[in-house]
Amino acid sequence: xxxxxxxxxxxxxxxxxxxxxxxxxxxxxxxxxxxxxxxxxxxxxxxxxxxxxxxxxxxxxxxxxxxxxxxxxxxxxxxxxxxxxxxxxxxxxxxxxxxxxxxxxxxxxxxxxxx
Amino acid sequence: xxxxxxxxxxxxxxxxxxxxxxxxxxxxxxxxxxxxxxxxxxxxxxxxxxxxxxxxxxxxxxxxxxxxxxxxxxxxxxxxxxxxxxxxxxxxxxxxxxxxxxxxxxxxxxxxxxx
DNA sequence: GTACGATACCTAAATGAACAAGGTATCGGT
DNA sequence: ACCGATACCTTGTTCATTTAGGTATCGTAC
Numbered sequence: 001x002x003x004x005x006x007x008x009x010x011x012x013x014x015x016x017x018x019x020x021x022x023x024x025x026x027x028x029x030x031x032x033x034x035x036x037x038x039x040x041x042x043x044x045x046x047x048x049x050x051x052x053x054x055x056x057x058x059x060x061x062x063x064x065x066x067x068x069x070x071x072x073x074x075x076x077x078x079x080x081x082x083x084x085x086x087x088x089x090x091x092x093x094x095x096x097x098x099x100x101x102x103x104x105x106x107x108x109x110x111x112x113x114x115x
Numbered sequence: 116x117x118x119x120x121x122x123x124x125x126x127x128x129x130x131x132x133x134x135x136x137x138x139x140x141x142x143x144x145x146x147x148x149x150x151x152x153x154x155x156x157x158x159x160x161x162x163x164x165x166x167x168x169x170x171x172x173x174x175x176x177x178x179x180x181x182x183x184x185x186x187x188x189x190x191x192x193x194x195x196x197x198x199x200x201x202x203x204x205x206x207x208x209x210x211x212x213x214x215x216x217x218x219x220x221x222x223x224x225x226x227x228x229x230x
Numbered sequence: 231g232t233a234c235g236a237t238a239c240c241t242a243a244a245t246g247a248a249c250a251a252g253g254t255a256t257c258g259g260t
Numbered sequence: 261a262c263c264g265a266t267a268c269c270t271t272g273t274t275c276a277t278t279t280a281g282g283t284a285t286c287g288t289a290c
Contacts, residue, residue, distance in 0.1 A: 007253050008124040008247085008277070015220050019223040037215035045275050049240060054133035054276090072285070074238060091220060098213050100155035104129050105206060107151035109136040123248070123276085142267050164250050164269060169247090185258070188269060 011043065011051050015096055016060065016079065016087040023064070025074035027054055052077060060086050124157065126166050128209055130177065131194065131202040138179070140189035143169055167192060174200050 018029045018036075029052075030043045035078070055061045060083030066076045133144045133151075142168075145158045168177045175198030181191045192223065 011215055011276080014216070017220055017222070025238075026240095028143045032224070033219055033224075038218065040215035040251095041219065042213060044278065045239085046241085046279070046281095050276085051123035053240095069235085069285080070237080072238065075210070082168075093238095094220070098216075099162060101125055101129070101209070101213075103153065104148055104151045104156065105132055105209070107132070109147070126248080140267075141269095146266095159249060160267095160269085161250070161252095161271095165247085183266085185257080185266080203290065 010094065011047060013054060013087070013090045014022060014041065014043070015048075015051060015055065016083055016090065019061070019079045019083075019088070022077040023066075023076040024064075025068065025076050027074065028068075029077070053085075054084070059083070116177050125209065126162060127170060127175075128202070128205045129156065129158070130163075130170065131198055131205065133196075134176070134192060134224065135202070138181075138191040138193040140181075142189065142193070143183075145146060167171045168200070174198070 014033050015029055017022055018032050024032065026049055030045065030048050034042050052061065053080060054065060056077070059080055061077045062080055063075050063077050065078075068074050118193050129148050130144055132140055139147065139202050141164055145160065145163050149157050159175060167176065167178075171192070174195055175191045177195055178190050178192050180191060
């Protein structure tokens with residue numbers, strides 16, 4: 001069920017954030033997000049890799065082949081300046097939206113804008 | 116751009132929440148969400164009405180025709196027991212996810228689960 | 231030595247929510 | 261008489277995500 005995940009549309013943001021500390025390869029990005037969220041956010045590979053390609057096309061990421069610590073070939077992604085800028089925008093936007101959703105979740109009837 | 120809304124997948128939750136204080140008609144639900152979120156969450160009618168039908172089909176809502184305060188015909192939706200249960204589940208789930216996302220947004224590299 | 235799980239990459243088809251853009255009709259106010 | 265707000269609806273399109281595959285390398289256990 002697409003979109004049934006409450007964090008739909010947040011994937012790009014999570015990926016961008018995974019790269020602020022430096023380059024990381026796709027598999028590592030997925031693992032980092034999973035661990036950092038205490039296993040709650042688990043990114044499907046079928047969503048992850050297309051997202052990386054999409055974001056690279058948009059100019060937010062660049063990629064370079066390299067070697068992992070364990071000497072394996074991997075494609076390392078890193079943030080472009082545009083990507084860093086977009087990360088800041090989207091982070092702020094997410095905070096706004098989360099606040100708005102929380103307002104609704106705790107909202108009562110007749111909370112009109114008192115004129 | 117579908118899904119670019121960071122609150123995609125949250126629509127059902129917002130709608131369920133709009134009904135905890137009693138029945139409301141579709142148009143009123145949209146208005147309530149918009150106002151309660153300080154105009155930040157604006158639900159398109161093309162998303163709202165299909166969502167209401169979908170949710171009714173799932174047994175979370177029931178509907179009855181009635182009259183508004185201004186004497187206009189409108190279809191009033193209200194929560195079923197199942198809907199109220201689902202609201203509680205989804206609210207909790209959303210809090211969890213929001214916490215998880217915030218973890219990632221403030222996460223650093225090497226935040227391994229210390230063994 | 232070979233089986234297996236983890237690592238590492240990828241794609242194609244199906245799903246389905248949300249968007250865009252229409253449509254109908256009633257009502258109050260100017 | 262018209263317009264904006266209210267109130268309902270649908271149809272076509274878009275596109276992120278899911279599902280379900282595929283390839284290949286590496287370390288470890290049997």
